[in-house]
Amino acid sequence: MAVTDSTSPEMRRALAPGGTLDALPDEFDVLGARYSGKVRENFTRGGERLILVTDRVSAFDVVLGTIPFKGQVLNGLARFWFDATAAIFPNHMLGVPDPQAMRAVECTPIPVEFVVRGYLTGVSDTSIARAYERGERTFCGHALPDGLRRHDKLPESLLTPSTKAPKGQHDISVSRDWLVERGLIDRERYDVLERRCLALFAAGQKIAAERGLILVDTKYELGVRPDGEIVLIDEIHTPDSSRYWYADSYPQAMARGEDPRSLDKEYLRRWLVSQGFRGEGPPPVLPDEIRAEAARRYIEVHELITGRTFEPDVEPPVARLRRNLGLSSR
Ligand SMILES: Nc1ncnc2c1ncn2[C@@H]1O[C@H](COP(=O)(O)OP(=O)(O)OP(=O)(O)O)[C@@H](O)[C@H]1O
Ligand SMILES: [Mg+2]
Secondary structure: OHHHOOOOHHHHHHHOOOOOOOOOOHHHHHHOEEEEOOOEEEEEEOOEEEEEEOOEEEEOOEEEEEOOOHHHHHHHHHHHHHHHHOOOOOEOEEEEEEOOEEEEEOOEEOOEEEEEEEEOOOOOOOOHHHHHHOOOOEEOOEEOOOOOOOOOEEEEEEEOOEEOOOOOOOOEEOOHHHHHHOOOOOHHHHHHHHHHHHHHHHHHHHHHHHOOEEEEEEEEEEEEOOOOOEEEEOOOOOOOOEEEEEHHHHHHHHHHOOOOOEOOOHHHHHHHHHOOOOOOOOOOOOOHHHHHHHHHHHHHHHHHHHOOOOOOOOOOHHHHHHHHOOOOOO
16 A cells, blocks of 8 residues: 555655644544543543544553554444454443544543453463462463463463553452452353353454464453443453564574564554663654554555555544534634
């Protein structure tokens, strides 16, 4: 696709100021009560939530700038996965009025992150692989067998819930008993949701496998709809919420004791680390070549997962959103 060429006029316009969606002007506040996340702007009004997926990118929990077409890619992927899995687990999606916007049913979030893991991996101190390497053989209440190596497939996929930490703090992995004892969820509901999350993850892994990918682990957020039904909220199986590996790289990586090639935010992370940034202090300014390359990779991910050519909308995003969301354009 020509637009992914960093010298194409479309990419040059997207890289220029106003070419990506960053902060939203105050006029958007007529859409409802606003909650700004690092990447998404949420507006709630009359039982409905409008999620605008900006082009902001974060790593190490810091917003670094914007990547052209990233919002369209992530919103498109969330839509793809919500459509593909609605029969297995209903979700909050009502419509997609703009490539960077999703309308959803406002739900009451369940205060637990439903993390599902298919592999013994991860690098943070709270990851299952680090715990295993420290000698722990119980993770979130699940017994782990001896003899596993880093990146091995787990004997079965596991729900390893975590609590949502307040902004700025890291979530902690917990067991079902921990959640039940604290009254965050009741046991019967947990058991039902565990089965359903595992079924959803298995369906995601199957679709990913058809595209040459391994869905390694993911995080689901669930909410109670006004009619009492529990549905998926937030996003699903996007590269921001999930880890993917290229299936063809896996056997060789395991044979050599290397990391499987991953399709997540490693590209930007690696560049940041090469600049000496690991989350402390002011982040480096992203040069346009890096932004364009990151855009190319996001688009590639979209095409790989959906199996369809990505047709970016190259109109300046604020004007397009104004029109698609029915804001007066004065
Ligand atoms: N349909 C919904 N009903 C109610 N709450 C929702 C719904 N969809 C998403 N949410 C909640 O809205 C919030 C969305 O926040 P968002 O992801 O934009 O930022 P954040 O999670 O605070 O931070 P980060 O930028 O790190 O993701 C989350 O707490 C999510 O659980
Ligand atoms: Mg979030």
